[in-house]
Amino acid sequence: MSATSTHDGIVYANAKELLAAIEPASGGREISDPATGDIVGRVAEGTVADLDAAVERAKAAQPGWDALGHAERRRLLNAAADAIEANAEALAELLSREQGKPLNGPNARFEVGGAAAWLRAATAYDVDPEVVVDDGETYAVKHYRALGVVGAIGPWNWPMMISIWQLAPSLRMGNTVVLKPSEYTPLSVVALVHVLNQVLPAEVLHVIPGGREVGERVAEHPLIDKIMFTGSTSTGKAIIRSSADTVKRLTMELGGNDAGVVLPDVDAKAIAQDLFWGAFINTGQTCAALKRLYVPEEIYDAVVEALIEVAQQMPMGPGLDEKNVLGPLQNQAQYRIVAELVQDAVDSGAKVLLGANPQSDAAGYFYPTTLIGEIDPNSRLVIEEQFGPALPIIKVKDVEEAIAHANALDVGLGASVWSSDRAKATEVAARLQAGTVWINSHGTIDPRVPFGGAKQSGYGLEFGLDGLKAVAQPQIING
Structure with a gap:
């Protein structure tokens, strides 16, 4: 043809x-x-x-x-x-x-x-x-x-x-x-x-x-x-x-470094797939992707477990292969940024929950889907925009601590709140310093809904x- x-x-x-x-x-x-x-x-x-x-x-x-x-x-x-x-x-x-x-x-x-x-x-x-x-x-x-x-x-x-x-x-x-x-x-x-x-x-x-x-x-x-x-x-x-x-x-x-705030009342399994795509859409290479996730300690393990289960089911590989839904980093410079930030987190004592071990001899700029837990809130992987398939999951005492960390950076493109109580989620959303705050999703833009950033x-x-x-x-x- x-x-x-x-x-x-x-x-x-x-x-x-x-x-x-x-x-x-x-x-x-x-x-x-x-x-x-x-x-x-x-x-x-x-x-x-x-x-x-x-x-x-x-x-x-x-x-x-x-x-x-x-x-x-x-x-x-x-x-x-x-x-x-x-x-x-x-x-x-x-x-x-x-x-x-x-x-x-x-x-x-x-x-x-x-x-x-x-x-x-x-x-x-x-x-x-x-x-x-x-x-x-x-x-x-x-x-x-x-x-x-x-x-x-x-x-x-x-x-x-x-x-x-x-x-x-x-x-x-x-x-x-x-x-x-x-x-x-x-x-x-x-x-x-x-x-x-x-x-x-x-x-x-x-x-x-x-x-x-x-x-x-x-x-x-x-x-x-x-x-x-x-x-x-x-x-x-x-x-x-x-x-x-x-x-x-x-x-x-x-640039953005979007925060997600999970409230203690969530059903971890119910939100896991939306959390995953909020973070890993376009293999994490999205300005308004979820790039740091704050989870209260009482539900931390359940959220981590549910995210790992979803992430393990998402195939990564060349884009023309119809089965794949995750691809490479677009360029070598971005690959190096992601690899450096993850390695810095690991060297600082963070826990690798999934991934973080790229094949050095692999063709293409593929960095494995990576989840990092038990990480310091001031780790470079948290406070610098990684723009790739590596999500830090930060354990916090309560929602107040999560809000403080979420607002601590000088960027504010998007943010999200995850809860089974919409009224409570809306209250928390109003306190987050971001141009858009989503409830129970992240990065779901709509051509009818205005979009723009806050702060830098x-x-x-x-x-x-x-x-x-x-x-x-x-x-x-x-x-």
């Missing part, structure tokens, strides 16, 4: 055909599969000059895109979602090979499906003018106008879905977009944009793969009006500094109506 054309663009039968459409005719940088080391494909590396040219074209195209109006932009974005769904398997296969995540479970096919769903969600709301005062003397109305060009800088952990989180609301509100993907996973984003641009008007959406200098140029570019960034807190701070001279609008979704986990909201307003310029017309 080969690629076929439809009125909504080309449908690619598999990742090989999709790669053939996006790879440079010659040259380019090779991208390797983190599960096998095999070459996935080649990407044309953009330069600062390429970025400048793309921004100029996006700037020129923006007034026409804005002039189409909300109804036509909605139609086109829904057609773009159709194009993603028509190419879902090819996109998922490419994503699995480049990022490493398995096809099944909450992984590659899930991510591609989420990309289409979030694209449609950006069309689901009316962004109407809001009358703020009408008292017979003053009549003031708030409107939401396009900003201009949005520069989006994305991460390597959910490259397709987070790109959609950035581009979908921006386009809906009449902006044009220039994406700079992670150097680790550029093919996924280039392929996604290629599929979308089968439907969207020319010059509305651009992608420029490249290195650090391209990202730095996005942050300082005088023609970029807004930056959306998902990534580490340290990189976010650099972007904030670089953007200051042009006073860009910013949405910053930065960033600022600005994504998703829902709030997310649309965040990529628009409020304008008050008074009189």
Whole structure:
């Protein structure tokens, strides 16, 4: 079977055909599969000059895109979602090979499906003018106008879905977009944009793969009006500094080290699977994953036992093997971080409950599913974001101690409370310093529900109506 054309663009039968459409005719940088080391494909590396040219074209195209109006932009974005769904398997296969995540479970096919769903969600709301005062003397109305060009800088952990989180609301509100993907996973984003641009008007959406200098140029570019960034807190701070001279609008979704607080009334077996996926979705490589779990001593052993039982049933291996639901770390640098933090915990006297013994001769960046118990609350594995398949489970005397530890760090993206008493869980949730607190789940995002961080986990909201307003310029017309 080969690629076929439809009125909504080309449908690619598999990742090989999709790669053939996006790879440079010659040259380019090779991208390797983190599960096998095999070459996935080649990407044309953009330069600062390429970025400048793309921004100029996006700037020129923006007034026409804005002039189409909300109804036509909605139609086109829904057609773009159709194009993603028509190419879902090819996109998922490419994503699995480049990022490493398995096809099944909450992984590659899930991510591609989420990309289409979030694209449609950006069309689901009316962004109407809001009358703020009408008292017979003053009549003031708030409107939401396009900003201009949005520069989006994305991460390597959910490259397709987070790109959609950035581009979908921006386009809906009449902006044009220039994406700079992670150097680790550029093919996924280039392929996604290629599929979308089968439907969207020319010059509305651009992608420029490249290195650090391209990202730095996005942050300082005088023609970029807004930056959306998902990534580490340290990189976010650099972007904030670089953007200051042009006073860009910013949405910053930065690093997290999410805490989970278990209350003594839980049924350990009933929550174990949700606890596991809260921590180990995408093999732990998720900003809002559960990264430190606080459990009262009276139920500690039961929670540990239930988690071990679930974790032992989750197969890890190359993503294209349909049976696997956990994959490798995406890159060697991240593998080393996880291995170092786990070894530091073990050397400090923590107890290995499961895993923590990687095969040194294994192909790919596989780190075994690891549970660490009897660990000091101030261990590096607890207070530093591991971003991988290693969960520290900290024993506490009571819920008050758990809350104190949960709030002790300078990050606060998400948190969770686990209890059979919803009222009590809600009371505890209100005391946790995080942008989102889930009850009896962790990281279950929804395109209708606003999402953003507290403290040094960033600022600005994504998703829902709030997310649309965040990529628009409020304008008050008074009189």
